[in-house]
Amino acid sequence: MEFSKSLRLLLRIEIDFALKANAHCTLRHTALHLRQIALSSIPSKERESEMSMDEISNTEMEIMQVVWTQGNPSVRDIVEAVYSQHSQSLHTTVKSLLERLSKKGFVECDRSDHVHRFRALIARETFVQSQVSKLADSMYSGNIAPVLLSMVEKVRLSKKDRETIEEILAKLK
Numbered sequence: 001m002e003f004s005k006s007l008r009l010l011l012r013i014e015i016d017f018a019l020k021a022n023a024h025c026t027l028r029h030t031a032l033h034l035r036q037i038a039l040s041s042i043p044s045k046e047r048e049s050e051m052s053m054d055e056i057s058n059t060e061m062e063i064m065q066v067v068w069t070q071g072n073p074s075v076r077d078i079v080e081a082v083y084s085q086h087s088q089s090l091h092t093t094v095k096s097l098l099e100r101l102s103k104k105g106f107v108e109c110d111r112s113d114h115v116h117r118f119r120a121l122i123a124r125e126t127f128v129q130s131q132v133s134k135l136a137d138s139m140y141s142g143n144i145a146p147v148l149l150s151m152v153e154k155v156r157l158s159k160k161d162r163e164t165i166e167e168i169l170a171k172l173k
Helices: 002-020 025-040 058-070 075-083 088-103 124-140 145-154 159-172
Strands: 107-110 117-120
Touching: 058 075, 058 088, 058 117, 058 124, 075 088, 088 107, 124 145
Parallel strands: none
Antiparallel strands: 107 117
């Protein structure tokens, strides 16, 4: 169990760093993918929630990233964050995707004001844990170690990042 917690923490730090660093789009997408994998590696018995996570598309994932980051964005905020521009067709597309995310239980809409605002119904960490668990269950009979080891082998950490992770792991002992 301690090994599992340590590796989860290590991955969460690395991925959060990449997401917060205003990284290049490709790096950001890689970090998002790693985050999804990291969450699915947590064994079912350790999950905080037994809620079923529907699959979401890459574009829906980008929308969720904006919702998690901005807190209560409007459709326009999301369109501009995802596409770096705004048009009626993009607005309509994002609105449709938000409706799908709402039906799946990921977001809810606050319609109390003229500008509708969206908020996440599921924490980013809970979603990631679900995705990592799903991967571990489907590929490694629920074992998290092979999932994490395969991810860690592909990630290049800076000396500072390694030192930070080592400090955190030392605290967990």
